[in-house]
Amino acid sequence: MKTFSEFGLEPKVLRAITEMGFEESTPIQEKAIPVAMEGRDLIGQAQTGTGKTAAFGIPLVNKIDVKEERIVALIMCPTRELAIQVAEEIEKLGRFKGIRSLPIYGGQDIVKQIRALRKRPQIIIGTPGRLLDHINRKTIKLDDVQTVILDEADEMLDMGFMDDIQSILSLVPEERNTMLFSATMPINIQKLAQQFLRNPEHVSVIPKQVSAPSIDQAYIELHERQKFEALCRLIDMEAPDLAIIFGRTKRRVDELAEALQKRGYTAEGLHGDLSQNQRDNVMRKFRDGSIDVLVATDVAARGLDVSGVTHVINFDLPQDPESYVHRIGRTGRAGKEGAAYTFVTPREIDHLHFIEKITRHRITKKPIPSLAEAIEGKQKVTAERVLEVLQGDEHNEYRGLAISLLEQHDSVHLLAAALKLLTGDKKNVEIELTPEDPIRAKKRRPDVRGSGRRPSGAYSTAGGARRNGDRPYGDRDNRGGGYNRDRGGSRRDGGGGGGYRENRDYRGRSEGRDNRGGGGYSRPTNRSNEETLV
């Protein structure tokens, strides 16, 4: 691997990279940085968590003149959280140079954004909808833009941003450098690239597996009603530093976060029905460790980079293999190890095997953790905490008390009692979640079924293995069309007792949109997508 000093970057940029703790470039960076520095258009593909942001961020920050008072670069991202995250990374990279960058996204006060724009940022990082708003209000001018970057391009198209992206790109001067990053290269991305990129260099890191090898993948087969108990045991057993739990719908996420809180875990939910402020708060708390479990819909599956995420748990099986790869890719980032667990109900087993086939990775079956394993896990954490305190000297003030207690009691008993107190008893709150319908594999087109063939051609690389150029699930415009989700209603728990009672209370579900599989949902074209979609 190359060190960053070999790219011929400015000393100030190099210094920023060093301060960020990057020593060697990642494979995608090694390939992409020289191409970008030559000013060539680029299409980039690489596995999750391998530093794509810096792959375009470093050459971008390197080439911008700090004296510039106009917007010279535009980065488009699918979600607000990603815009914020990418902006933070750009900010860090450009610190010593004094580069001014600004995230622009829906849900944030537009007047505040207009004020921030007066500080003459050189780089704008935005979601397409809100960007277009500013362009129409003439508060953002693209006449001087020399570099455009599309991050998570396939996701942006899936979210219905094609029209917006086209409008935006057609306003940028043709004489420019364009870079497109995408996990997959479906036909609509290829068309977009043909339309807006000039003789692009394909920069891809082709992995044997689609997902990062540093992620240990397992699944647990269980019934819907066993999921919550299994989740608590799994968390206790594994004692994650930080965990992300994915639920299928917004309702699911809300219920799950609340249920976990009732059991004494520090968990919060993240989905698109929360206000921007709430979303920012949850993300901040998760990043600084004041909560250690984030329960999320697929809104958190793409691109989000929180260091210290040791576990991803798919409480509900994801809709498609691609979503699976992105969800589990929230752990095992930047060369670290991670564990991914997926809950699968018996009726969903076929779907899981399909995910295995497309991702070309075997997912190991594991049993539901036993109560004993859960308790053991919790006890281990307590013991570790005690031993950690022992390292310091803050416990010295308890020595007197310890001595006097030991004079009266047996040492083992005494320590056991203290450990019990520290471990805390699980709050035995009865929890009921509204059951979700199982995911069922759609009837696949015969040419795709079971083929699992390797992709070929320049366009089908990393992500191609998943997609295979074809769409195993049909067109994503109506993703979910084949699942039973689009009944427009769902069973609701009748409450009472330990199990589920069906009272056939069907209700309309806006949550369906979390997975873009809800009833009657088709690709939106309105500009407030990023506010409503996930």
Ligand SMILES: Nc1ncnc2c1ncn2[C@@H]1O[C@H](COP(=O)(O)OP(=O)(O)OP(=O)(O)O)[C@@H](O)[C@H]1O
């Ligand atoms: N050369 C490097 N050395 C060490 N860490 C790095 C390096 N480059 C990037 N990182 C860190 O790796 C993490 C993942 O990077 P990033 O978010 O850019 O991944 P990504 O490829 O965009 O992933 P995704 O596909 O999920 O969007 C970040 O925390 C980033 O700071």
Ligand SMILES: [Mg+2]
């Ligand atoms: Mg990314």
